[in-house]
Amino acid sequence: MANEVVKKEPMFTEGYVIMPYKYSVGTLASKFFIEIRDHKKINGVKCPKCNIVIVPPRSVCIKCFNKIEDLVELSGKGTLVTYTVAHYDSAVQAMKPPYAIGVIKLDGADTAITHFIGEVDFKELKAGMKLEAVFNETRNANILDIKYFKPVKNKG
Amino acid sequence: MSHRVAITGIGQTRHSGRRPYHNDGEMIHEAVSLALADADISIKDIDTVIIGNMDLFEGHYLNDAMLADYSGSIGKSGFKMNTGGTVGTMEVITAWYNIASGQSDTVLVIGWEKHDEGPVTSAITTIYEPAYTRWFSVGALSGLALLSDDYLRRANCPMEIGGIVRSYMSENASRNPNAHLREKYTVQDVMNARMVLYPLTLLMICPTSLGACAMVLAKESKAKKMTKKPVWIKDHVTVHAEEGGGLFDALSGGPRRTTETEAGKTILKRNHITKPLEEIQLFEMYDPCPFFHPFFLEDFQLCPEGEAWKLIEKGLTSREGSFPISPSGGVMCTNAIGDSGTLRVAEAALQLREDAGEHQVTRKVTQALASGFGGSNWTDLFLLTNSLD
Numbered sequence: 001m002a003n004e005v006v007k008k009e010p011m012f013t014e015g016y017v018i019m020p021y022k023y024s025v026g027t028l029a030s031k032f033f034i035e036i037r038d039h040k041k042i043n044g045v046k047c048p049k050c051n052i053v054i055v056p057p058r059s060v061c062i063k064c065f066n067k068i069e070d071l072v073e074l075s076g077k078g079t080l081v082t083y084t085v086a087h088y089d090s091a092v093q094a095m096k097p098p099y100a101i102g103v104i105k106l107d108g109a110d111t112a113i114t115h116f117i118g119e120v121d122f123k124e125l126k127a128g129m130k131l132e133a134v135f136n137e138t139r140n141a142n143i144l145d146i147k148y149f150k151p152v153k154n155k156g
Numbered sequence: 157m158s159h160r161v162a163i164t165g166i167g168q169t170r171h172s173g174r175r176p177y178h179n180d181g182e183m184i185h186e187a188v189s190l191a192l193a194d195a196d197i198s199i200k201d202i203d204t205v206i207i208g209n210m211d212l213f214e215g216h217y218l219n220d221a222m223l224a225d226y227s228g229s230i231g232k233s234g235f236k237m238n239t240g241g242t243v244g245t246m247e248v249i250t251a252w253y254n255i256a257s258g259q260s261d262t263v264l265v266i267g268w269e270k271h272d273e274g275p276v277t278s279a280i281t282t283i284y285e286p287a288y289t290r291w292f293s294v295g296a297l298s299g300l301a302l303l304s305d306d307y308l309r310r311a312n313c314p315m316e317i318g319g320i321v322r323s324y325m326s327e328n329a330s331r332n333p334n335a336h337l338r339e340k341y342t343v344q345d346v347m348n349a350r351m352v353l354y355p356l357t358l359l360m361i362c363p364t365s366l367g368a369c370a371m372v373l374a375k376e377s378k379a380k381k382m383t384k385k386p387v388w389i390k391d392h393v394t395v396h397a398e399e400g401g402g403l404f405d406a407l408s409g410g411p412r413r414t415t416e417t418e419a420g421k422t423i424l425k426r427n428h429i430t431k432p433l434e435e436i437q438l439f440e441m442y443d444p445c446p447f448f449h450p451f452f453l454e455d456f457q458l459c460p461e462g463e464a465w466k467l468i469e470k471g472l473t474s475r476e477g478s479f480p481i482s483p484s485g486g487v488m489c490t491n492a493i494g495d496s497g498t499l500r501v502a503e504a505a506l507q508l509r510e511d512a513g514e515h516q517v518t519r520k521v522t523q524a525l526a527s528g529f530g531g532s533n534w535t536d537l538f539l540l541t542n543s544l545d
Contacts, residue, residue, distance in 0.1 A: 010176035017215060023286040056288045062398055082309065084301035085354040086294045092281040094291045101292050103302055114292045122354075127309045143288055 028057040031071055033141040040135045042146070043071035044109050052110040056143075062111070076133040077152060078106035078113075085122050094144070098122070104131055104149055118148030158256035160544065162379035162386035163505045165195025165372030171336040171365045171490045174272055180214060181226030184268045187368035187495075188228060191264065195372040195382045202372070203260035205229035206247045208237030209269050209494030212279035219268075227266055233259075240283055241442065242394070243267060244369070244497025245528025245536035251373045252389055261378050267498030268368035271491075276364060283531065294353060296444075297361065299531050301353040304447035308355060313450060313465040318360050319343035321446035322488060324474045329485025331475075331514035336365040336490040346446075355447070362444045362491040369495040369502050387505040390523070391427055391539040395419045398533070412461070415535035420456035423525075423537050432458045433472075433479050436539070437521040440504035442496060442529035443486045449473060452527070453481075456537065480517045483507060497528035501538055508542040 025033065028045055035041045044055030049066040059068055083102040086093070100117040102125075117125065118134065131149040139145035167190025169183060178186075184207070192199060207220050207227050216222065220229065220236035227234075239246045244267035251263035277295035284290040292298065307313060323343050329335035341359055349357040372382070379386040395415040429435045441452055450464035458479075459467060467473070473481040482488075484503040487496050504526040506512040522543060528536035 006177050012176070015215065021286070025287040029287050058398070082302050082306040083354075084294075084298060084305060085351075086298070087350075087354075088294070088352050090277045090295055091275075092278050093294055101294070101298060101302070103306075114289050116292065127305070143291060 026059060028059050028068065028071065032057045033143075033145070035071070036135070036145045037139040037141040040076075042074050042076045042106065042133060044074050044106065045070065046072045053108055054111050055106055055109045055113055072108075074106045074108050076106070078104045078109070078131055078149070080117070080125070080127055080129045080131055081105050081112050082127055083117065083125050085125070100125060102131070102149060115143075115146060116148035117150070119150040124151070159258060159375040161252050161255045161373055161375065161389045163371055163389070163501070163540075164374045164379045164382040164386055165191040165193075165197070166502045166505060167191030167194055167371075168334050168369040168495070168499060168502060169367045170334050171367035171492055173336060173363065173365060175270065175366045180219070180268065180270050181223045183270065183366070184223060184266050184368040184370070185226040187268070187370040188226070188264065188266060191370035191372050195374075197262070197372065197382060199228035202228060202262050202264045203233060204251070204254055204263045205232055205234040205266070206237060206250055206263060207234070207266040207268070208239070208243040208247050209267070210240065210243065210279065211238045212282070213274045213276055213493070214270050215274040228264065239530060240534065241493060241530040242497055242528040242534050242536050243494050244499065245442075245501065245526070245538070246394070247498060248371070248373070248389070248501050248538070249392055249394060249536060252392060255373060255375050262372060262374045264370060264372055265498060266368060266370045267495035269492035269494040270366045271364035271493070272366060297353045297356065300361075300445045300448075301356050303451065304355055304445060307447050307451040311450065311454070311462045311465055313447070315355060316343060316347065317450060317465045317468060318355065318357070318446040319346035320469060321449045321473075322346040322360055325443075325446070325482060325485050325488045328475055328483050328515055329489035332484050332489075333514070334367075334490070335485040336367070337363050337485070338489070356445055360445050360488075362487045363489070365490050365492040367490070367492040367495055369498040371498065371502055371505075385509040385511070385542065387508045388541050388544050389538060390541045390544075391423055392537065393419050393422045394534070394536045395422075396534050412455070414455050415533065416452055416455035417457060419527075419535045419537040420458065423539050424457055427539055436523045436525055437479065437519060438483070438504065438507055438517060438524040439479065439481045440484065440500040440507070440524065440526045441481050441486060442500055442527045443482055443488055444491070444529065445488065449481050456525075456527075475515065476518045478519060483512065483515050483517050485515070497536065500526040500528065501540070504538070504540050508540055
């Protein structure tokens with residue numbers, strides 16, 4: 001009986017929750033973002049014990065659990081490991097589709113960084129291709145100070 | 157010495173994309189009632205209730221308390237689980253610890269989700285680390301797409317494998333009355349569908365479903381009184397990694413080491429399994445997209461790297477094959493996330509009981525795997541059996 005009535009007119013309560021947040025990026029990531037903002041340089045960290053280079057920086061080694069305190073400078077160039085092209089849109093995405101996202105292993109690093117890939121024909125995307133960082137004119141010490149990575153053009 | 161733990165009752169709702177006539181409590185109560193009836197007990201016989209879903213997916217949080225009347229947990233011991241994609245499997249693991257330790261004799265686990273009621277993509281974006289990676293997430297799908305592309309390249313796997321796997325799953329789901337997407341698709345249907353997130357077409361992506369799955373777990377002496385067909389949790393493991401790093405460990409020149417490789421090695425070694433595709437006969441896999449079948453078969457150490465897609469192409473993993481994966485239709489056809497993990501264990505148990513009905517596999521099953529997946533940063537793996545002898 002109750003079901004029959006409800007099936008004609010199901011009722012909902014609707015509402016919105018707005019959830020602003022801020023997140024302390026920590027000691028090494030603060031240095032990492034300041035170097036990008038002030039000098040357009042991408043740094044990694046080198047574990048003093050097992051020597052692996054991690055980028056973006058983490059304060060504890062993912063391999064040996066050793067504390068890491070110092071940054072090492074990387075060239076801003078690297079190799080595409082894997083990628084995807086987004087053809088759909090949602091409220092949380094930072095760009096309008098279609099756009100490419102890549103996992104990029106920077107030269108000298110042992111881990112990879114995720115970022116956009118720009119100035120590229122999607123058909124030319126290929127794991128193994130060489131990429132380089134392009135920085136925004138206005139920089140605010142966050143990961144979007146890197147505008148995207150673009151293919152390295154062969155000279156000549 | 158720990159107590160042995162069996163699954164003695166299983167209940168699930170039908171899964172769908174909309175369910176406007178019932179609230180979440182009414183929906184989970186349906187699954188709970190079916191599980192209790194299957195175990196031939198009443199709620200009075202349950203010591204502990206464990207319930208879980210995805211935080212914020214329905215716009216509210218405290219479902220263990222909010223739904224205590226519907227779940228039957230009033231006045232009982234209980235836990236809320238909210239561990240992302242692994243929530244359903246972590247509920248079963250927590251139930252196992254509860255019984256194995258002697259704390260409880262009987263535990264009711266409930267996994268559920270009502271995907272259409274809240275900001276699913278916004279909520280799932282909060283799983284990404286805010287400083288480095290959140291900006292590049294495309295909801296839940298970006299990780300699935302990147303891991304798929306990574307597998308295709310590593311294994312030299314043809315794209316059509318995606319179509320083959322999804323067509324197996326559609327055939328399986330068409331036989332499962334509780335599955336959400338039950339339409340049959342050919343390989344070409346899947347390959348020709350709209351590209352959503354390369355290399356995943358629309359038909360390769362798991363749906364957002366509504367539903368609940370409940371199970372009764374009990375210690376050995378109780379289990380044997382409840383049912384003639386207990387399914388035993390022979391072993392289980394959970395493995396974590398930090399976001400990103402664990403997936404690409406091989407980048408530094410080392411061997412491939414993911415949460416799946418570590419989980420697989422542990423389960424096979426502890427149970428002295430040397431020929432997994434013979435000694436185990438079925439895998440209910442947390443499989444959010446088709447390329448995860450070959451990728452997981454390899455990472456879970458069930459076959460050599462680069463070989464899984466060839467075995468799949470030959471029919472190994474179809475319902476009639478010698479090692480069926482997700483005869484229920486899997487997560488690709490039914491994905492009410494909070495219940496997806498619970499459902500993997502439940503569906504593997506139904507197969508071991510030979511109670512899966514139309515989607516029962518054609519060969520005899522004595523040992524089965526079931527897995528839970530949390531963005532590859534968190535893997536749960538179970539070894540289930542219908543005989544401890």
